[in-house]
Amino acid sequence: MAPRGIPEPVLIRGTGLLGTSIGLGLRSAGADTYLSDPSPSAQAVAVDIGAGQAFPGDLTAAPSPGVVVVAAPPDVAGQVVIDSLVRFPGAVVLDIASVKGAIRREVDAAVVGGTLTPAQAARYVGTHPMAGRERSGPVAARGALFTAAPWVVCAKGDTSPEAVSAAEEIARVLGATVHRMSAEDHDASVALISHLPQIAASLVSSRLQETPAQSLALSGNGLRDTTRIAASDPQLWVQILAANAPDILQILYGVREDLDRLITTMEEPLAPGARLDIAQLIAEGNAGHARIPGKHGAPPQAFAVVTVIVDDTPGQISAVLQDVGEAGVNVEDLRMDHSAGHEVGMLEISVLPGRKQDLTDALTAQGWKVV
Numbered sequence: 188m189a190p191r192g193i194p195e196p197v198l199i200r201g202t203g204l205l206g207t208s209i210g211l212g213l214r215s216a217g218a219d220t221y222l223s224d225p226s227p228s229a230q231a232v233a234v235d236i237g238a239g240q241a242f243p244g245d246l247t248a249a250p251s252p253g254v255v256v257v258a259a260p261p262d263v264a265g266q267v268v269i270d271s272l273v274r275f276p277g278a279v280v281l282d283i284a285s286v287k288g289a290i291r292r293e294v295d296a297a298v299v300g301g302t303l304t305p306a307q308a309a310r311y312v313g314t315h316p317m318a319g320r321e322r323s324g325p326v327a328a329r330g331a332l333f334t335a336a337p338w339v340v341c342a343k344g345d346t347s348p349e350a351v352s353a354a355e356e357i358a359r360v361l362g363a364t365v366h367r368m369s370a371e372d373h374d375a376s377v378a379l380i381s382h383l384p385q386i387a388a389s390l391v392s393s394r395l396q397e398t399p400a401q402s403l404a405l406s407g408n409g410l411r412d413t414t415r416i417a418a419s420d421p422q423l424w425v426q427i428l429a430a431n432a433p434d435i436l437q438i439l440y441g442v443r444e445d446l447d448r449l450i451t452t453m454e455e456p457l458a459p460g461a462r463l464d465i466a467q468l469i470a471e472g473n474a475g476h477a478r479i480p481g482k483h484g485a486p487p488q489a490f491a492v493v494t495v496i497v498d499d500t501p502g503q504i505s506a507v508l509q510d511v512g513e514a515g516v517n518v519e520d521l522r523m524d525h526s527a528g529h530e531v532g533m534l535e536i537s538v539l540p541g542r543k544q545d546l547t548d549a550l551t552a553q554g555w556k557v558v
């Protein structure tokens with residue numbers, strides 16, 4: 188059955204990681220979805236994995252969408268939004284690109300230039316799900332990608348209420364939490380909470396290019412935790428960083444100051460005050476880290492981690508999770524780690540601190556090796 192409040196069918200333009208994930212999520216909620224991508228293989232894969240039906244190339248035979256979701260790369264998203272507003276009269280058009288101000292300005296400029304009427308532009312609303320992966324393309328898509336993630340909706344005074352309500356309903360149906368914000372506030376926020384982390388991960392990882400294999404073999408969670416997103420797509424990130432350069436620059440100036448301060452201190456680490464300076468830097472990091480909210484936007488909460496050793500063979504993870512379910516313990520987060528050179532994996536199960544001992548006992552009793 189179709190979810191309430193989403194005008195159907197939903198046409199998704201761009202069937203990479205995000206477009207296909209949205210299609211999968213909407214399909215499993217019962218929505219009627221169509222898919223379109225200039226890459227025939229990206230579109231065919233998205234159709235094959237069940238994200239929706241191919242949108243007919245012959246527009247005269249095509250259904251008239253109630254909502255168009257533009258999930259194209261940031262550079263072209265504005266043009267696809269404008270094209271959709273003209274091509275599909277009556278449809279709400281939303282985009283999900285990572286930077287919002289540039290697309291808003293393109294739509295506004297199209298009104299000034301006469302390509303769009305104000306009424307057409309009112310059907311557009313910019314949005315941004317704060318969930319993704321370091322991989323691209325439909326094969327990496329997940330219908331549950333947006334569960335418990337923030338989803339920003341950037342309406343303006345003249346955005347139609349129907350557009351806002353359709354965008355917010357899509358976010359909610361996909362399990363996300365809606366945050367309303369102006370495009371300017373959004374771009375300033377993501378410069379810090381999304382774009383700086385990508386830059387930091389890339390900078391750290393680029394140091395590893397010439398590192399001898401024997402050093403890399405020592406890699407532990409510290410390196411993995413700080414570098415996962417260094418595997419992200421350069422094509423996508425060049426567009427994101429270029430589109431948000433002014434906001435990112437302000438943050439980079441501050442980082443440069445801190446780095447200069449640290450370099451000066453490290454040049455004479457035993458000088459009076461140097462160690463206090465280093466401690467201060469780490470403590471400032473502690474204070475910032477403690478402010479990151481937890482799941483569902485709740486206040487930060489430290490989960491306890493139960494680490495289980497599993498064989499690197501099919502079925503092991505589901506068998507552990509089955510036993511976790513039977514122990515009646517909720518999984519707050521989950522990650523899998525591998526030690527270089529060992530054919531075992533470490534499954535790290537985050538749970539509420541009060542449940543750690545119960546889970547450890549229950550899994551040990553089932554024969555699992557808990558470390």
Ligand SMILES: NC(=O)c1ccc[n+]([C@@H]2O[C@H](COP(=O)([O-])OP(=O)(O)OC[C@H]3O[C@@H](n4cnc5c(N)ncnc54)[C@H](O)[C@@H]3O)[C@@H](O)[C@H]2O)c1
Binds near residue numbers: 285286315320
């Ligand atoms: N990757 C993430 O983690 C993430 C998270 C949130 C939002 N976003 C945003 O979502 C959008 C898509 O990112 P992605 O990660 O799915 O990228 P992707 O590379 O996996 O997919 C992009 C798809 O868009 C298609 N495309 C290219 N030009 C197009 C056009 N003119 N019309 C329609 N489709 C076109 C490509 O063929 C490709 O299939 C981007 O705007 C990105 O900023 C990405």
Ligand SMILES: O=C(O)C(=O)C[C@]1(C(=O)O)C=C[C@@H](O)C=C1
Binds near residue numbers: 284316321416
């Ligand atoms: O977790 C990841 O791999 C992401 O790509 C996530 C992330 C983020 O910074 O949170 C990255 C960029 C997108 O615009 C939105 C989400």
